[in-house]
Amino acid sequence: MYNITVIPGDGIGKEVMKATLSVLDALNLNLNYTFAEAGDECLEINGEALPEKTIQLCKKSDACLFGAAGETAADVIVKLRHEMELFANLRPVKSYPGTNALFNDIDFMIVRENTEGLYKQDEEKYTENGAEAKRIITRQAESRICDYAFKYAVKHGKSKVTGVHKANVLKKTDGLFKKIFYETAENYKNKGIDAEDFYVDATAMYLITQPKTFEVLVTTNLFGDILSDEGAGLVGGLGLIPSANIGENGALFEPVHGSAPDIAGKGIANPLAMMLSAVMMLNYLGETEEAENLDKSILKVLKESKNLTPDLNGNSTTDEMAEAVKIELLKFN
Ligand code: NAI
Ligand code: MG
Helix, strand or coil, X not given: CEEEEEEEECCHHHHHHHHHHHHHCCCCCCEEEEECCCCHHHHHHHCCCCCHHHHHHHHHCCEEEEEECCCCHHHHHHHHHHHCCCCEEEXXXXXXXXXXXXXXXXXXXXXXXXXXXXXXXXXXXXXXXXEECCCECCHHHHHHHHHHHHHHHHHCCCCEEEEEECCCCCCCHHHHHHHHHHHHHHCCHHHCCEEEEEEHHHHHHHHHHCHHHCCEEEECHHHHHHHHXXXXXXXXXXXXXXXXXXXXXXXXXXXXXXXXXXXXXXXCCCCHHHHHHHHHHHHHCCCHHHHHHHHHHHHHHHHHCCCCCHHHCCCCCHHHHHHHHHHHHHCCC
16 A cells, blocks of 8 residues: 555646546555645645645655645745655656657656755845855765666666766866766666766757657756756647656655646646656556556547547547546556
8 A cells, every 4th residue: 555645736736636536546556645735725724835734744655646836836846845855856758649749759858956956045145236046066966866867767778868067167066967977877887878968058959959869868957947848848738747756755746737727627627747747656656567557548548639638639628538548547457
């Protein structure tokens, strides 16, 4: 049995979570859900967007599923990543049929450092002349993320990891990142994993000109944030992009999209980003067969192009799409 903390959150977060849980019910797994509150509505009701009770539940559980928050998203998700020490942010970029993907056969993983770089908020401040932010690169955090990326490559049968940086200009911070990247790579040579590195600006171009050559990318916080949204653009948008936040003692899985107030309450949100986040959770829990079955079911529904939500040019509802996935999934039993 797995203990899963479920935070539906706000807006379509609640809708895609409900749809995803209904699909997970069709798996041969004993998932024990504990529902927890966070987000705008939670703030209104409880006076805080992320109650201590929610943090404690997340820390205790085997994994967490998070829908979306509204305006409080930064307070909720940044704080949870910090509290749970979720150092790796994984965002797979994969093209599916029946979508608006710019290319077929794209399938790579961006591994983004989640704790430092330019995103240490307490290091940003106003100065007499304007404002400044500090870019923090520590050996500990960067070797941890590089090692995670190479381990990921080994585990998933990949043959190459690409390190992304700007070491020609940021000689000290990214110079160190590059050095650590290649030091880590040494440990994986005998496991058949090649290493290459590119500057981040060139990578932004290569993602469009040769996206199929990438397998695993590893990079610092800000670059990973930007490149992963570029990746989302490559494969057809927000309704399809899941993510994982992984730490040594916990993990949280969430779609990349937000609460989408423009479509919330209409029952037409695409639930696949949330379902694909659940696929990542199942893989994390070691339930690779169930994960693959769910992934294949989603693929089947996309291929058949019959039960798609409006963002994928269909006219089905969230629940109809979920039902179609569930029907496919039950065929595996
Ligand atoms: P958003 O992701 O909520 O929506 C952007 C656009 O994509 C909208 O037109 C929306 O309808 C569409 N969209 C998003 N997910 C979709 C889905 N599953 N199916 C169909 N269409 C979908 O981002 P936006 O509009 O910038 O922010 C809205 C709220 O969400 C804000 O309050 C923001 O703070 C919050 N937010 C929360 C996040 C989180 O909880 N991790 C992440 C991003 C935004
Ligand atoms: Mg971003």
